[in-house]
Amino acid sequence: SHELTQPPSVSVSPGQTARISCSGDALSKQYVYWYQQKPGQAPILLIYKDTQRTSGIPDRFSGSSSGTTGTLTITGVQAEDEADYYCQSADTTISYYVFGGGTRVNVL
Amino acid sequence: QITLRESGPSLVKPTETLTLTCTFSGFSLSTDGLAVGWIRQPPGKALEWLGVIYWDGDERYSPTLRSRLSITKDTPKNQVVLTLTNVVPADTATYFCAHRRVDYGDSHWGQGTLVTVSS
Numbered sequence A: 001s002h003e004l005t006q007p008p009s010v011s012v013s014p015g016q017t018a019r020i021s022c023s024g025d026a027l028s029k030q031y032v033y034w035y036q037q038k039p040g041q042a043p044i045l046l047i048y049k050d051t052q053r054t055s056g057i058p059d060r061f062s063g064s065s066s067g068t069t070g071t072l073t074i075t076g077v078q079a080e081d082e083a084d085y086y087c088q089s090a091d092t093t094i095s096y097y098v099f100g101g102g103t104r105v106n107v108l
Numbered sequence B: 001q002i003t004l005r006e007s008g009p010s011l012v013k014p015t016e017t018l019t020l021t022c023t024f025s026g027f028s029l030s031t032d033g034l035a036v037g038w039i040r041q042p043p044g045k046a047l048e049w050l051g052v053i054y055w056d057g058d059e060r061y062s063p064t065l066r067s068r069l070s071i072t073k074d075t076p077k078n079q080v081v082l083t084l085t086n087v088v089p090a091d092t093a094t095y096f097c098a099h100r101r102v103d104y105g106d107s108h109w110g111q112g113t114l115v116t117v118s119s
Helices: none
Strands: A009-012 A017-023 A033-037 A044-048 A061-066 A069-075 A083-090 A097-099 A103-107 B003-007 B018-025 B034-041 B048-054 B059-061 B069-074 B079-084 B093-101 B106-109 B113-117
Touching (some): A017 A083, A017 A103, A044 A061, A044 B106, B003 B093, B018 B034, B018 B093, B034 B106, B048 B069, B048 B079, B059 B069
Antiparallel strands (some): A083 A097, A083 A103, B018 B079, B034 B048, B034 B093, B048 B059, B069 B079, B093 B106, B093 B113
């Protein structure tokens, strides 16, 4: 079965860099997508096709992918970046999609 | 401007069938490469991908729900309908529909609708 693994939480001080990993065998063949979700709100698409930033998303958010791991990097974290972050990808045959378990970013 | 809105019952009894409608505007599901997907989120838990229907009628489902889940579209009405049979309390969640363009992710989401399964 297709699964994506994320760390449950990441803590970072304002102005520092946060990196969130997403691991899964299918990522060597499929794109990874990244979403941000704040409490009580619908998710927002941050990154598509591994590295492409959605229009209107600040350039402090960036994505990369290598092998079976995708990474979301937030450079110069701001207090407003405190949220849950989810990765998503398809299985190797694009039969279905899954989300990772989510990572809570805590801004200290 | 793309908008989506989920509608349906807020309370469903165990063993009943849940039917939710996603009504959208700003795009047509007859356009190549477009799709509408369904995602849910139990209270305090992670997002769970449920399924998607594409412009050409192709449907894809989560393996864990495939036996109970159906997604259909009414292109002229700009609606997509999710049907989940034989619901259980674990199906309690906020259900979202989302606009997807192939390879571009779920770019626009509805506000979500909370469905509680309880007798």
